[in-house]
Amino acid sequence: MARTVNKEEYAARRNEILAAAQRLIYTQGYERMTIQALAKELGMSNGAFYHYFASKPAVLEALIEWGQPKADDLLVPIVHDPRLGALEKLGRFFAALDVARTEQRALLADLLRIWFADENAIVREKSDAVIVAHRAPMLNAIVRQGLQEGVFTTPYPDQAGLIILAITRGTNNALLQLMIAVEPQRAEQTVREIIALVAASAEAIERVLGAAAPCIHRPDAAAVKGWLAGGQARETEQGVVYAS
16 A cells, blocks of 8 residues: 655655755756656655656756745845835845845855756756746836836836846846856956946846936945855755846
8 A cells, every 4th residue: 555645745855856956957967867867866766756746847847946935035025015115125126136146155166167058058048937937026016116106217117027137137147157267366357347247237227217316236346255255165055046
C-alpha cells in the first residue's frame, strides 16, 4: 500500500526539489540539467519525482515563481501604504530592490557567469516575464496615484510599469556584467561606471514619468564598493537570481 503524504510533507519535499534544481542550474545550466540528475541529487526515483512535477519546464516555472513571494513581501506594503505619497512610494520601491540586490551580492562571480550563459537563456527570459507580471501592476498603481497628486505627468500610466521595468532590466543586466568583468586595476573606474549607469537609469525613469522632483536613490561610491566586495560571500538561500 502506497504511503500517504500530507500537505506539509508534500510542500517540504517540493521545496527540496526546487532547491536542488536551483543548485543544478547554477552549476550546470538549465539546458544541461536533467530530471534524472535531479532525482539522483535528491535520492529519489524518477517515478517519485514525477509525483511532484510533470516535466522539466514545470520545475522551471515553479522555481521562478518560488522566489517571488520574498520580493513581493518587500514591495506590496510600500505600494499600499496610505501614508505615503507617490514620489516616496516610488523611491522606497527602488530602495527595497536595492536592499534585495545588496543581499544577492553574496552570489559568487561564477554564479553570475552561469546566469548569463547560453544554457540559462530560457531561465532569464521566463524570470523577466514573471517579474513583469508581478511588478508592472504595482508600478502602475504608484504612477496613477502620482497623477492624482500632480507629481507625475505621463499620459500613459497603464504602460508606465512596463517601460520602467524595461529600463531597469537593461540597467541591471549591464550592472551585473560590469560586476563580472571587474578587475583590481580598474576597480575605481568600474565604480564610476556603475554610479553613472544607475544614475542614468534613475533619470530616464523620472523623465518617463515626468516626475516633479528626483525620487529614485542614486548609490554613492561606498555603496557600489559594497556590491562589488560582496561577490565573495555566500549564496542566497532561496529563489533564482533576478536581474531586475
